[in-house]
Amino acid sequence: MNKPIAKPDKMGSYRQEDVIFLLRDISNYQIEINSDEKERLIQSGTHYSEMLPVEYQPTEEYLNLFHNTLEQYSKRVAIAVGVVAEQIMERNGLENLVLVSLARAGTPIGILIKRYLAFKYQVDIPHYSISIIRGRGFDETAIDYIYDQHEQARIQFVDGWTGKGAITFELEKSCKAYNDSRGVILDPTLSVLADPGHCVSIYGTRDDFLIPSACLNSTVSGLVSRTVLNHDIMDENDFHGAKxxxxxxxxxxxNLYVDTLATEFEHVQNEIMAELGRLRKEDTTPSWKGMKSVELIQERFGIQNRNFIKPGVGETTRVLLRRVPWKILVNPEQSNDLTHILMLAKERNVPIEEYKDMSYSCCGIIKEL
Structure with missing residues (x-):
């Protein structure tokens, strides 16, 4: 690699020792568009990564819900973090390990995995957050930067949760293209906290439960927006952008979020080890069970475009916060807490329908305009 390596902008409200965002700051550009207009543009062919939604400003009631959820689920999330972190360590070792989280849902999870490894093994593992965009791949400039800083890097990708598995596919495709062009062997294995889609082999749980950070947008992700790739305002070979x-x-x-969860690690060691023992006896090979549920939903509701179906608690939340929802399907056979989904749906007058034939707790369906 002879070309000079680009340097990222200093971004985000997290501590520098927790994560380095490999992004270009595009805060000076006005590319926020309201949900209806954004939906119309996406459905008429504009790529979603070229614009940003207007950030949802939560009501006081909704913010209280976030804090209650954090209190209620902190132990469960901490166990899942420990389970993922231990598997990452077993798979890669700690020497040359570099955590690379996918912005932005992966960022707090990557920080927590880094914090867990520091707590348990007294190691300081480098952690970067990079952009990956459906249909456009990951930010190759960011990966170049990581290899420039850590020549022998064993990169482990981290995300928050799986939906249909679109990002798993995107990552595999991106790694293949990168390996072919750079002559390296970048491993596309993705690790997540929750894998309700059954599409990765390293996960904390396959339960479709609420990860509290899914409730909010930038205010739980270091004040960083969703990532952007828009060549009208950005250079071709530069980092992907964000505000x-x-x-x-x-x-x-x-910081409150990651600090609160990190204090749980010492209290849940027994549960982490028990869960790891159980996982070792299980076949963790992806079965893509979630995708089968999505195919059924597509057929049952006559939905033309599969991208309009967003399964799982995390993805359904995103539909309610950032898109124009048609309806929300709720699985009465899965007793996971969907209070925030019901609250957001009520706020936006989105109908809720009971639907059992899916491996998820809920599913958001985007309105066809």
Whole structure:
């Protein structure tokens, strides 16, 4: 690699020792579009990564719900973090390990895995957060930067949860293209906290439960927006972009979130080890069970475009926060807490329908305009 390596902008409200965002700050550009207009543009062919949604400003009631959820699920999330972190260590070892989280849902999870490994094994593992965009792949400039900083890097990709598995596919495709062009062997294995889609082999749980960070947008992700790839305002070979919403600092709970969860690690060691023991006896090969559920939903509701179906708690939340929902399907056979889904649906007048034939707790369906 002879070309000079680009340097990222200093981004986000997390501590520098927790994560380095490999992104270009595009805060000076106005590319936020309201949900209806954004939906119309996406459905008429504009790529979603070229614009940003207007950031949802939660009501006080909804913010209280986030804090209650964090209190209620902190132990469960901490166990899942430990289970993933131990598997990552077993698979890669700790020497030359570099955690690479997928911005932005993966970022707090990557921080927690890094914190867990520091707590348990007294190691300081480098952690970067990079952009990956459906249909456009990951940010190759960011990967170049990581290899420039850590020549022998054993990269482990990290995300928050799986939906249909689109990002698993995207990562595999991106790694193949990168390996072919750079002559390296970058491993596309993705690790996630929750894998309700059954599409990865390293996960904390396959339960479709609420990870509290899924409730909010930038204010739980270091005040960083969703990532952007728009060549009208960005250079072709530069990092992917994002906005840094400094003006939301008063509402920021990003550090509170990771600090709260990290204090649980010492209290849940027995549960982590028990869960790992159980996993070792299980076949963790992806069965893509979630995709079968999605195919059934597509057929049952006559949906033309599979991208309009967003299964799982995390993805359904995103539909309610960022898209124009048609309806929300709720599985009465899965007793997971969907209070925030019901609250958001009520706020936006979105109908809720009971539907059992899926491996998820719920599923958001985008309105065809």
């Amino acid at each position: 840094y919403y400094k003006e939301l600092a008063d509402a920021d709970v990003s």
